[in-house]
Amino acid sequence: MKNPPTALLVEDDGAIREALAEFLETMGYQVNAVATAEQGIASLRAEGVSLLVTDYALPGESGSWLVRQARAEGLLRTTLVVMVTALLKPPVLADVRVLRKPLDIGQLREEVRLPH
Numbered sequence: 001m002k003n004p005p006t007a008l009l010v011e012d013d014g015a016i017r018e019a020l021a022e023f024l025e026t027m028g029y030q031v032n033a034v035a036t037a038e039q040g041i042a043s044l045r046a047e048g049v050s051l052l053v054t055d056y057a058l059p060g061e062s063g064s065w066l067v068r069q070a071r072a073e074g075l076l077r078t079t080l081v082v083m084v085t086a087l088l089k090p091p092v093l094a095d096v097r098v099l100r101k102p103l104d105i106g107q108l109r110e111e112v113r114l115p116h
Contacts, residue, residue, distance in 0.1 A: 005050035005114060009033040010040040010066060011084075012058050020053065023105065028114045037061035037069075044075045051112055052076065056085035064091045082111050 007029035011017040014035075021033040029051060034040050037058050044052070052070070054063035061069075063083050070076045083090065086101040097111050 004028055004030045006047065007031045007051040007053065007112075008040060008043055008049045010035070010037060010052070010054040010058065010063065012036065012055060016055075023108070024051070024053070024112065027109065027112055029112070035059075037063060037066035040066045041069050041073075041075075044070050045073070048075065049079055051080045051082070053082045053084065053108075053112070056083055056087060056090060064093060067093055067096060080112070082108070 021031045056063040081096045
């Protein structure tokens with residue numbers, strides 16, 4: 001049997017991180033959830049993922065930094081990237097789907113749905 005696709009979730013709020021991790025697991029992903037961009041880049045260096053969901057505002061480096069750094073290192077070549085933010089005008093990064101908080105779970109479901 002094929003291993004499930006992997007997802008990295010980067011979210012500093014513990015309750016949101018836990019809820020989103022559970023949601024992504026119900027969508028069929030094996031989830032690694034961390035709290036900071038620095039932990040996120042370390043995780044991506046150790047193991048590639050199919051999906052990266054990151055908050056923009058994180059302690060230390062931002063979600064944008066994580067995406068730029070991971071791309072510079074060639075870690076996101078085949079990874080779907082979703083950034084979640086409360087900003088009215090979030091930073092624009094090519095090929096990054098941006099979802100606004102409060103998060104619409106239906107919209108997130110459509111973004112991360114696995115092909116059947």
